[in-house]
Amino acid sequence: MSDFRLKVFQCVAKNLSFTKASQELFISQPAITKHIQELENYYQARLFERQGNKISLTEAGELLLKHSEKILDDYKKLEYEMHLLHNAFIGELRLGASTTIAQYVLPPLLANFISQFPQINLSLYNGNSRGVEVALQEHRIDLGLVEGIFRLPNLKYTLFLQDELVAVVPNNSSLVKSDEITPEDLLNIPLVLRERGSGTLDVFERALLKHNLKLSSLNVLMYLGSTESIKLFLEHTDCMGIVSIRSIHKELVAGSLRVIEIQKMAMHREFNFVQSQGQEGGLSQVFMRFVAHHSKNL
Numbered sequence: 001m002s003d004f005r006l007k008v009f010q011c012v013a014k015n016l017s018f019t020k021a022s023q024e025l026f027i028s029q030p031a032i033t034k035h036i037q038e039l040e041n042y043y044q045a046r047l048f049e050r051q052g053n054k055i056s057l058t059e060a061g062e063l064l065l066k067h068s069e070k071i072l073d074d075y076k077k078l079e080y081e082m083h084l085l086h087n088a089f090i091g092e093l094r095l096g097a098s099t100t101i102a103q104y105v106l107p108p109l110l111a112n113f114i115s116q117f118p119q120i121n122l123s124l125y126n127g128n129s130r131g132v133e134v135a136l137q138e139h140r141i142d143l144g145l146v147e148g149i150f151r152l153p154n155l156k157y158t159l160f161l162q163d164e165l166v167a168v169v170p171n172n173s174s175l176v177k178s179d180e181i182t183p184e185d186l187l188n189i190p191l192v193l194r195e196r197g198s199g200t201l202d203v204f205e206r207a208l209l210k211h212n213l214k215l216s217s218l219n220v221l222m223y224l225g226s227t228e229s230i231k232l233f234l235e236h237t238d239c240m241g242i243v244s245i246r247s248i249h250k251e252l253v254a255g256s257l258r259v260i261e262i263q264k265m266a267m268h269r270e271f272n273f274v275q276s277q278g279q280e281g282g283l284s285q286v287f288m289r290f291v292a293h294h295s296k297n298l
Contacts, residue, residue: 003071004035005035005036005038005039006039006068006071006072007025007072008021008025008027008032008035008036009035009036009039009047009064009065009068010065010068010069010072011024011025012032012036012048012055013047013057013061013064013065014138014140016054016055016056016057017055018032018033018036018055036048039064043060043064045058045060046058046060046061047060047061047064048061069139073139076091076092076142076282076283077282079091089117089119089120089283089286090119090120091120091121091282091283092120092121092123092283093120093121093122093123093142093143093283093284093286093287094123094125094140094141094142094143095122095123095124095125095141095142095143095144095145095287096124096125096126096127096131096132096135096136096140096141096143096144096145097124097125097126097132097144097145097146098126098127098128098129098132098145098146098147098148098198098199099126099127099128099194099198099225099226099227100147100163100199100200100227100244100246100247101145101146101147101271102124102126102145103226103227103228103247104227104244104246104247105145105161105246105271106124106145109290109291109294110122110124112290112294113287113290116290117286120283120286125140125141128194128195128197128198128199128225129146129147129148129150129197129198129199129202130197130198131197132144132145132146132274133146133152133155133274136155136274136275136276137154137155137276142282142283142284143273143274143275143284143287143288144273144274144275145160145271145272145273145274146199146271146272146274147163147198147199147200147203147244147269147270147271147272148198148199148200148202148203148269149199149202149203149206149269150202154276154277155274155275155276155277156274156275156276156277157272157273157274158272158273158274158275158288159270159271159272160271160272160273160288160291160292160295161270161271161295162268162269162270162271163244163245163246163268163269163270163271164244164245164266164267164268164269165200165203165204165207165242165243165244165245165267165268165269166242166243166244166245166248166259166260166267167181167240167241167242167259167260167261167262168234168240168241168242168243168248168251168257168258168259168260169234169238169239169240169241169257169258169260170234170235170238170256170257170258171255171256171257171258173238173240173258174238175189175190175238175239175240176189176240176260178260179258179259179260179261180260180261180262180263181260181261181262181263182262182263183208183211183213183262183263183264183265184211184213185262186208186213186218186240186262187213187217187218187219188219189219189239189240190219190220190221190237190238190239190240191218191219191220191221191239191240191241191242192220192221192222192223192224192230192233192234192237192239192240192241193220193222193223193224193230193241193242194223194224194225194226194227194230194242195223195224195225196223199269200227200242200243200244201215201223203267203269204242204267207265207266207267210265211264211265221237221239227243227244227247230243231243231247231248231251231257234257235256240260242267245259273288273291
């Protein structure tokens with residue numbers, strides 16, 4: 001029911017690109033241009049400054065973006081509540097999840113959710129924890145699922161699952177003979193770690209500080225953008241990685257990786273839902289309840 005032109009405008013404004021908006025919305029670029037022109041004609045104001053291949057919002061564009069975000073959110077709430085009157089769950093739910101959660105926790109949950117709620121249009125943005133929080137603040141997603149220990153004061157975090165990080169090496173590693181090391185031993189072991197902004201690195205760095213160790217003092221060979229990249233790196237390089245225990249079940253069974261215990265350095269963390277403060281109800285709440293019910297099987 002909502003004015004699709006506002007959704008087109010919001011997508012162009014967020015991406016500052018007609019091409020990216022076209023790809024994101026699965027409509028042609030001429031159609032994108034037509035919708036924007038209709039809005040400009042209606043409001044008798046230019047919404048974008050066009051400078052070669054780049055565009056930027058005008059003052060009128062900034063104003064329309066501010067109001068369109070609230071209008072589109074209200075339309076979504078209206079659609080949800082109207083359908084709820086006859087016990088139907090219909091609408092769009094945009095999720096954002098950090099890499100570990102998106103790869104190793106969400107897939108079976110999403111499959112079951114879609115099966116139970118086939119009329120909910122579900123989409124998933126994947127990035128590191130900081131990227132998911134930014135997407136939530138910019139209204140590009142409705143609900144985030146993040147890992148780590150840092151909290152932003154304007155966002156609300158709700159625990160849904162516990163996780164543990166472990167140190168792993170190739171099973172035939174010559175670097176680590178024992179299955180147990182001290183935190184200080186990390187100074188002499190080459191490492192492959194997740195990138196800055198990831199919840200995994202946040203937790204590892206905090207655990208190091210408890211033993212008066214700094215990340216900058218370690219021999220880090222590479223920072224990589226996903227756990228899968230780390231596991232592939234370990235197949236070809238004799239070094240140590242820090243990953244979620246949930247991500248290496250197959251490798252442990254196959255015997256390609258082994259876990260090394262770091263004495264007195266447990267690395268536990270929480271997986272949390274993250275929402276804007278004051279955001280209640282709607283399809284986000286439906287998904288949260290669904291995950292809470294099924295998380296005991298994860």
